[in-house]
Amino acid sequence: AAMELPPSHYPAAxxxxxxxxxxxxxxxxxxxxxxxxxxxRARRQDIDGVGHKYHLELVLEDVLDKDSTVNCTxxxxxxxxNKHIAPDVQFTIEGELKNTNEADNIFYNRIKSLxxxxxxxxxPDSHGNVSPELEPIHLLAWVASGYVIWQNSTExxxxxxAHVKHVKQVKRSDEYLEFDYTILLxxxxxxxxxxxxxxxxxxxxxxxxxTQASRQPKH
Amino acid sequence: xxVLVLLAALVAAVAATETFVGxxxxxxxxxxxxxxxxxxxxxxxxxLQLDFWxxxxxxxxxxxxxxxxxxLQPLKAHLESNGISYSIMIEDVQALVDDEQMEMLRExxxxxxxxxxFNYATYHSLDEIYAFMDLLVAENSHxxxxxxxxxxxxxxxxxxxxxxxxxxxxxxxxxxTGIHSRxxxxxxxxxxxxxxxxxxHENDEGLASVLDKMDIFLEIVTxxxxxAFTQTKNRMWRKTxxxxxxxxxxxxxxxxxxxxxxGGSGASGxxxxxxxxxxxxxxxxxxxAIVDFVKSHGNIKAFISIHSYSQLLLYPYxxxxxxVPDQKxxxxxxxKAVAALSSLYGTKYKYGSIITTIYKxxxxxxxxxYEQGIKYSFTFELRDTGRYGFLLPAKEIVPxxxxxxxxxxxxxxxxxxxxx
Numbered sequence: 001a002a003m004e005l006p007p008s009h010y011p012a013a014x015x016x017x018x019x020x021x022x023x024x025x026x027x028x029x030x031x032x033x034x035x036x037x038x039x040x041r042a043r044r045q046d047i048d049g050v051g052h053k054y055h056l057e058l059v060l061e062d063v064l065d066k067d068s069t070v071n072c073t074x075x076x077x078x079x080x081x082n083k084h085i086a087p088d089v090q091f092t093i094e095g096e097l098k099n100t101n102e103a104d105n106i107f108y109n110r111i112k113s114l115x116x117x118x119x120x121x122x123x124p125d126s127h128g129n130v131s132p133e134l135e136p137i138h139l140l141a142w143v144a145s146g147y148v149i150w151q152n153s154t155e156x157x158x159x160x161x162a163h164v165k166h167v168k169q170v171k172r173s174d175e176y177l178e179f180d181y182t183i184l185l186x187x188x189x190x191x192x193x194x195x196x197x198x199x200x201x202x203x204x205x206x207x208x209x210x211t212q213a214s215r216q217p218k219h
Numbered sequence: 220x221x222v223l224v225l226l227a228a229l230v231a232a233v234a235a236t237e238t239f240v241g242x243x244x245x246x247x248x249x250x251x252x253x254x255x256x257x258x259x260x261x262x263x264x265x266x267l268q269l270d271f272w273x274x275x276x277x278x279x280x281x282x283x284x285x286x287x288x289x290x291l292q293p294l295k296a297h298l299e300s301n302g303i304s305y306s307i308m309i310e311d312v313q314a315l316v317d318d319e320q321m322e323m324l325r326e327x328x329x330x331x332x333x334x335x336x337f338n339y340a341t342y343h344s345l346d347e348i349y350a351f352m353d354l355l356v357a358e359n360s361h362x363x364x365x366x367x368x369x370x371x372x373x374x375x376x377x378x379x380x381x382x383x384x385x386x387x388x389x390x391x392x393x394x395x396t397g398i399h400s401r402x403x404x405x406x407x408x409x410x411x412x413x414x415x416x417x418x419x420h421e422n423d424e425g426l427a428s429v430l431d432k433m434d435i436f437l438e439i440v441t442x443x444x445x446x447a448f449t450q451t452k453n454r455m456w457r458k459t460x461x462x463x464x465x466x467x468x469x470x471x472x473x474x475x476x477x478x479x480x481x482g483g484s485g486a487s488g489x490x491x492x493x494x495x496x497x498x499x500x501x502x503x504x505x506x507x508a509i510v511d512f513v514k515s516h517g518n519i520k521a522f523i524s525i526h527s528y529s530q531l532l533l534y535p536y537x538x539x540x541x542x543v544p545d546q547k548x549x550x551x552x553x554x555k556a557v558a559a560l561s562s563l564y565g566t567k568y569k570y571g572s573i574i575t576t577i578y579k580x581x582x583x584x585x586x587x588x589y590e591q592g593i594k595y596s597f598t599f600e601l602r603d604t605g606r607y608g609f610l611l612p613a614k615e616i617v618p619x620x621x622x623x624x625x626x627x628x629x630x631x632x633x634x635x636x637x638x639x
Binding site: 006007008009010013017033035036037038063124125126127128129130142160161162163184186188189190191192193 | 341342403449450454455457472492493494529567569570571575576577578604605606607608609610611612613615
């Protein structure tokens, strides 16, 4: 028995944000980011002894091409219990996402051919500026933060990436690119700004993977 | 361009009063009494026009002297023939003066001469915004005045701009931006709104009819201490900068400090929390200043407090699930306001009461203003929805302000058409 939820109310909004973050992590990369454009419909199912399951109909937009949108259905299951387990998220994207092979390969080759490991910080700056060469690095952080957000979300949280404090490339002998990020997450309900460290792997054909993430002390 | 020419002329004018072209600064170190005496004698040779930066003090102490161009050769010849050694400390004094002028210009960052040359598409410092306010008042003193409603914890003046076509204590609309200092697009939008009111107050029918009957109060930097802190120390600072209790943590959330459900759930009692409500309601001078103003004015009919981000238009309550008596009307106004906002760039907004739309929040601004009898109490959460969040690119300031203005006009016009 699923209860219809007003799409503009926060329970649907939080579940939708989580689903989007997860989905962005699974499908995104330095050349593709997906953001939530709209919540079309939301229902909630309370499953005894298990948790709360949200059924969502979402509209997503391509952050690099705002006019490009796709529809998506998602299911988010928040588990009951004191021990925090990451929510289960399933999704289906209607239609195809734009092919980003060319941009991905250009970025991949650019980083692979750097003599010195890439190091950057303060992305965006205070005025919201991101230099063009660092756009893929910023987008990769945003996509990868989806993993951290997914792992740490509950019905009482709504996370967004607020800032990339620092990023350092780690040279690898295999084909992957590796970046060590220090990011700030903004948690909407508590309004806290939380530093997080994450190790991100990426390859044009294998997608994004966060191999390590740890919450950092506030200061 | 015009300003550059003017400035060049000014620099030339200043420099023309005294120029140091070809001047050098020499350093002489007298190694014995004879040298010292000879150097001391130089001070009496007025025709050389020597300028001693370090006067002769004793044997072994350096003597620095600026030498005008015509005196250079004679002086050097004199020193050499007396066996007094010297070194050239500054080869070209004028070059140094020129460099310094350029540095000073660069540091001053071009204070605009009018609100027409002010750059609305960039973020500004507190000083720049305060200077803008004074310029706006000076240019439009028949319409705009500046009121100091109080002082912040760090003793910064808190200013409100009053837009009025006359009358005494007319019913009024209040708009504030920047109560949470990290929400930079709001203060920037406030600046734009101020200019917009001045630009449109005669030729725009809607605004003209609002100002015919009502005054507008606009507080652009509602939390100046926090704002200064975001510029210098921590871009993500939200709260005020007060220190209460023995905690090492600083600041109170000014949007949890109002006397409406104060201290209840929806705010934190922990001074280190971003939603710390403070030791008691109105403990924050930034909040008290507005409370005192609203109470003593007594005739405010609409109150709009502006935040970012999330793209929401909200009405009370935040502290309780009980709907406000005017819920239906506020919901309808919100619907119209959001439609107007979206009409410009397609920006999607959601709307509803605070507690159903974002979260439970106690001690909030518009809960208090509503309970004071200000029926049309609204909060905006401006762009974006999280892609940049608080770090909204400057190029989005003007589009954000433009679309938000359309929503504000709906609320203001509705207020003037529905007196109560």
